[in-house]
Amino acid sequence: MIEKYADNVPLWSFQKLLPCKEISHFISTRNGGFSKPPYNSLNLGFHVGDNPETVLENRQRLATALGIPSDNFTTVRQVHGGNVVTVKKPGGALHYDMAVPETDAMITDVPNICLMVLQADCVPMLFFDAEKKAIGASHAGWKGTLSKIAQNTVRALQERFNCLPKDIYVGIGPSIGPCCYEVGAEIISKITSNSDVYEGYMGAVISENKGFFNLWEANKRQLMQMGIPEKNIEVAQICTRCNHDRFFSYRYQQKETGRFGAGIILNT
Numbered sequence: 378m379i380e381k382y383a384d385n386v387p388l389w390s391f392q393k394l395l396p397c398k399e400i401s402h403f404i405s406t407r408n409g410g411f412s413k414p415p416y417n418s419l420n421l422g423f424h425v426g427d428n429p430e431t432v433l434e435n436r437q438r439l440a441t442a443l444g445i446p447s448d449n450f451t452t453v454r455q456v457h458g459g460n461v462v463t464v465k466k467p468g469g470a471l472h473y474d475m476a477v478p479e480t481d482a483m484i485t486d487v488p489n490i491c492l493m494v495l496q497a498d499c500v501p502m503l504f505f506d507a508e509k510k511a512i513g514a515s516h517a518g519w520k521g522t523l524s525k526i527a528q529n530t531v532r533a534l535q536e537r538f539n540c541l542p543k544d545i546y547v548g549i550g551p552s553i554g555p556c557c558y559e560v561g562a563e564i565i566s567k568i569t570s571n572s573d574v575y576e577g578y579m580g581a582v583i584s585e586n587k588g589f590f591n592l593w594e595a596n597k598r599q600l601m602q603m604g605i606p607e608k609n610i611e612v613a614q615i616c617t618r619c620n621h622d623r624f625f626s627y628r629y630q631q632k633e634t635g636r637f638g639a640g641i642i643l644n645t
């Protein structure tokens with residue numbers, strides 16, 4: 378990924394998406410905003426206990442850095458499921474109720490809508506098909522990954538916009554890595570007892586009760602199973618827990634923390 382500053386707000390980009398002039402995209406960090414600890418400082422999430430007025434200031438600051446009106450954001454009330462919605466007009470970003478309910482992924486072919494997912498360890502994924510001019514954004518923690526939200530997003534792009542997997546590019550953003558994502562018996566048994574379905578999902582397995590989930594590899598494999606060429610997929614390889622000075626990490630901050638954004642816009 379490449380880091381740039383816009384109005385003192387650090388914004389990261391995927392190398393594979395950066396040359397695509399049909400879109401704008403970004404990953405924000407925890408820096409450049411107004412929130413106080415433990416939400417310092419560019420917290421974009423209304424639902425985490427931060428002062429809503431400060432969150433709004435942060436979202437406005439991000440919009441200014443991106444050069445878009447904040448009304449163009451569309452966010453979702455993420456529920457760690459497998460559902461994908463098609464967005465036809467921007468939902469806005471002024472308060473939590475404006476977020477699309479009960480979904481973890483969005484797609485659109487309408488220009489100027491900024492599809493933005495929020496996370497603090499979960500995996501953000503940004504999708505772009507230059508042929509069909511369609512985009513998507515999804516969010517996967519362990520539940521979303523086992524619900525195959527990445528594949529559901531690709532399927533939705535195929536069914537609703539006639540996208541072909543060979544034309545779809547995907548960026549898998551900063552999120553908790555296989556170095557740090559320790560999981561217990563419940564998740565290990567779900568994965569290892571279905572090893573034909575979830576092959577490659579576990580990193581190191583120490584015991585029945587301790588192992589490391591590799592969310593990056595799991596989601597990358599899902600995309601490749603759908604026919605997306607490996608050369609079209611960029612994994613940031615940036616662990617949010619290891620890089621907790623740059624990104625919000627739910628694990629590192631023991632649940633009380635902010636959310637950073639991953640967004641994509643189809644340009645006119």
Ligand SMILES: [Zn+2]
Pocket residue numbers: 553554555556557558616617618619620
């Ligand atoms: Zn790590």
